[in-house]
Amino acid sequence: MSTYEWLRQATAKIRFSPDREAVRRELAAHLEERVEAEKARGLPQREAEAAAAAAMGDPDVLAEELGRIHSPWWGYLWRASRAALALIALCTVWVAGHDLLDCVNGWSRPELPGRESVYADDYGIEKSVLDRWRPRGAKKLGGYRFTVPMAWVEQWEVAYEDEEGTEVREAFCGLTVCLRADTWRFWEPCSPSQYMILDNTAADSQGNRYVYDGQRTDCRSFFCRTWSQPFTTWYMVYLYLPGPEEPPEWVDIPVGCGGDAIRVDLRGEVVW
Amino acid sequence: MAKKEPGSAAMLVLALLKSREMYGYEIIEELARRSNNVFQYKEGTLYPLLHTLERERLVTAREAAAPSGRMRRYYAITRRGLRELEERRAEWSAYSAAVTAILAGA
Numbered sequence: 001m002s003t004y005e006w007l008r009q010a011t012a013k014i015r016f017s018p019d020r021e022a023v024r025r026e027l028a029a030h031l032e033e034r035v036e037a038e039k040a041r042g043l044p045q046r047e048a049e050a051a052a053a054a055a056m057g058d059p060d061v062l063a064e065e066l067g068r069i070h071s072p073w074w075g076y077l078w079r080a081s082r083a084a085l086a087l088i089a090l091c092t093v094w095v096a097g098h099d100l101l102d103c104v105n106g107w108s109r110p111e112l113p114g115r116e117s118v119y120a121d122d123y124g125i126e127k128s129v130l131d132r133w134r135p136r137g138a139k140k141l142g143g144y145r146f147t148v149p150m151a152w153v154e155q156w157e158v159a160y161e162d163e164e165g166t167e168v169r170e171a172f173c174g175l176t177v178c179l180r181a182d183t184w185r186f187w188e189p190c191s192p193s194q195y196m197i198l199d200n201t202a203a204d205s206q207g208n209r210y211v212y213d214g215q216r217t218d219c220r221s222f223f224c225r226t227w228s229q230p231f232t233t234w235y236m237v238y239l240y241l242p243g244p245e246e247p248p249e250w251v252d253i254p255v256g257c258g259g260d261a262i263r264v265d266l267r268g269e270v271v272w
Numbered sequence: 273m274a275k276k277e278p279g280s281a282a283m284l285v286l287a288l289l290k291s292r293e294m295y296g297y298e299i300i301e302e303l304a305r306r307s308n309n310v311f312q313y314k315e316g317t318l319y320p321l322l323h324t325l326e327r328e329r330l331v332t333a334r335e336a337a338a339p340s341g342r343m344r345r346y347y348a349i350t351r352r353g354l355r356e357l358e359e360r361r362a363e364w365s366a367y368s369a370a371v372t373a374i375l376a377g378a
Contacts (some may be wrong), residue, residue, distance in 0.1 A: 010316060023319070023323075025343060025345075026296065026319065026345045027316070027319065029295075029296075029297070029338075029342050029343060029344055029345070030296050030297045030315065030319075032342060033297045033342075034297065034315065055314070055315050056314065056315045056316035057314030057315065057316040057317055058314075058316075059316070062316045062317065062319070062320065065317075065320040066319070066320055066323070069320055069323050069324055069327065070323070
């Protein structure tokens with residue numbers, strides 16, 4: 001029997017092809033060395049191969065044992081699990097990539113006025129900062145830590161055309177309070193609907209009430225914008241004032257639906 | 273599982289691999305040499321044994337190129353294999369002592 005035929009028969013019962021190829025390589029290497037040893041004893045090639053095949057034993061008996069040891073099920077399971085893992089990894093990367101892009105696009109923080117007394121806001125409106133504070137303290141509500149990085153009083157002017165096409169200039173004044181809500185639970189960012197119930201009213205130490213985006217004449221109005229980052233939500237609360245006036249000692253900003261409020265203390269030293 | 277009867281080929285192969293890693297043809301030659309040709313196995317039968325020992329994590333295997341360029345699969349004993357070898361050596365010692373004792377009285 002030639003070594004080729006012996007190899008073919010001896011590996012015939014290994015059904016998982018990668019295993020069959022590996023075993024064939026190993027047995028072929030052994031046969032080659034045996035053939036060389038027989039040739040070194042003086043046997044010609046053909047007889048050396050026959051002697052080598054005979055020395056290896058009955059290929060059918062060996063085939064049964066090798067087929068039993070190299071069960072194809074583990075091999076197919078390994079292949080299937082690798083394919084499944086690769087698919088899961090691909091899907092995760094695709095989904096995370098999309099979500100990450102959405103997140104990154106949504107990640108931003110408000111621009112706070114720097115040292116200059118005049119700055120341009122997000123809409124390009126030039127505003128003059130009259131007073132500025134960095135209120136201390138923090139409040140914990142529902143797993144979120146609220147702090148007030150900055151509060152300031154500013155005034156600005158808006159120009160527009162009335163119905164008759166006449167240019168009208170209107171002056172505004174407002175107290176802006178920047179709130180920051182931090183949490184380690186990045187999957188549960190602080191949401192305005194949960195922590196800035198906008199049908200509540202704000203109040204100040206002078207007895208003024210502020211209604212969200214209200215058109216009422218008996219009280220002032222305020223509105224809020226938010227910016228989201230993975231662990232932080234920023235709120236900019238704009239409380240409209242009738243004009244430059246002595247700022248209140250404190251302002252209560254409503255948060256949550258249980259009557260909670262963040263008291264922003266403006267009695268600290270004015271910071272420039 | 274590789275046969276556990278005292279003096280089985282598995283024990284002999286593990287004992288050879290304890291000294292250094294070897295490939296299949298080398299194991300066959302070394303078994304014959306060290307036993308003065310008492311142990312001359314059909315060479316092909318070594319491979320189901322080696323593959324079983326590998327599956328039982330008693331040996332590990334790696335492929336490496338021989339000086340001739342041929343790829344060889346080298347086997348090395350593991351710690352688990354060393355413990356198994358010691359257990360089988362102890363069983364063999366007890367077995368051979370018992371046989372010797374019986375034959376001495378015969």
